Amino acid sequence: MASGLITDARLDTLDRVGTAMADGVRRQILVRLTNGPAYPAELAEAMGESRANVSNHLACLRGCGLVRATREGRQVRYDLADRKLARALRLLAEIELDVEPGHSYMDGRA
Amino acid sequence: MASGLITDARLDTLDRVGTAMADGVRRQILVRLTNGPAYPAELAEAMGESRANVSNHLACLRGCGLVRATREGRQVRYDLADRKLARALRLLAEIELDVEPGHSYMDGRA
DNA sequence: ATCATAGTACAGCCCTTGCTGTAGTACAGC
DNA sequence: GCTGTACTACAGCAAGGGCTGTACTATGAT
Numbered sequence: 001m002a003s004g005l006i007t008d009a010r011l012d013t014l015d016r017v018g019t020a021m022a023d024g025v026r027r028q029i030l031v032r033l034t035n036g037p038a039y040p041a042e043l044a045e046a047m048g049e050s051r052a053n054v055s056n057h058l059a060c061l062r063g064c065g066l067v068r069a070t071r072e073g074r075q076v077r078y079d080l081a082d083r084k085l086a087r088a089l090r091l092l093a094e095i096e097l098d099v100e101p102g103h104s105y106m107d108g109r110a
Numbered sequence: 111m112a113s114g115l116i117t118d119a120r121l122d123t124l125d126r127v128g129t130a131m132a133d134g135v136r137r138q139i140l141v142r143l144t145n146g147p148a149y150p151a152e153l154a155e156a157m158g159e160s161r162a163n164v165s166n167h168l169a170c171l172r173g174c175g176l177v178r179a180t181r182e183g184r185q186v187r188y189d190l191a192d193r194k195l196a197r198a199l200r201l202l203a204e205i206e207l208d209v210e211p212g213h214s215y216m217d218g219r220a
Numbered sequence: 221a222t223c224a225t226a227g228t229a230c231a232g233c234c235c236t237t238g239c240t241g242t243a244g245t246a247c248a249g250c
Numbered sequence: 251g252c253t254g255t256a257c258t259a260c261a262g263c264a265a266g267g268g269c270t271g272t273a274c275t276a277t278g279a280t
Binding site: 011035088091 | 125126144145200202205206
């Protein structure tokens with residue numbers, strides 16, 4: 001079952017991950033969380049984005065369930081919700097994608 | 111290096127995968143291609159979408175480099191471009207995401 | 221209590237992106 | 251040659267989603 005077909009129940013998970021990865025800022029946040037927990041203000045400064053913007057994207061990631069938030073004093077620590085997520089992200093990043101440059105869609109034959 | 115940090119060079123790959131997975135139709139196409147090659151007309155009927163729509167999304171997936179197209183007579187066969195992609199998609203689908211129902215973001219403590 | 225900081229929530233505008241419809245290309249058969 | 255099929259490309263409109271700015275809550279310090 002682990003390496004079998006993707007069931008309908010798991011399609012919901014892919015939907016969440018898909019919408020989470022749809023935006024560049026959220027992808028960057030996910031990558032950074034792959035290397036350990038982080039805080040909104042820290043993320044905002046490191047990424048050159050406004051705090052409100054980062055906070056909104058973090059809310060999106062929470063809604064999708066990819067990220068967990070826990071209070072620490074007056075700041076909030078964010079972690080990836082599942083360890084498999086970090087593994088999957090690294091696996092995705094390792095994929096070799098040779099894109100045809102001319103954007104001509106027929107690569108094998110014309 | 112395989113299980114290390116995600117380098118900037120690999121961020122480009124994540125961008126491609128992210129935009130590819132941003133849309134529900136494209137996610138569905140990717141899942142179907144995980145189980146083997148497919149043809150546009152076949153996909154369109156199975157998914158209840160127009161051929162033009164499916165073709166546009168396939169063009170997007172080609173542009174991102176996730177999918178490879180080869181002519182077969184007067185139809186075109188589509189395959190996933192990399193075997194790791196299928197593995198990564200299955201891994202993503204296996205993630206357990208327990209989303210807090212009330213959308214109240216503080217789960218650990220209030 | 222007051223002030224400052226960390227973070228969130230939401231309205232508003234704008235830009236991106238998806239879907240439909242149409243025109244066009246490529247191949248197979250007659 | 252012509253016709254039909256499989257697929258693509260592109261214009262046009264509509265809708266979804268992102269960024270900014272502001273208002274608000276919560277915690278900690280003085």
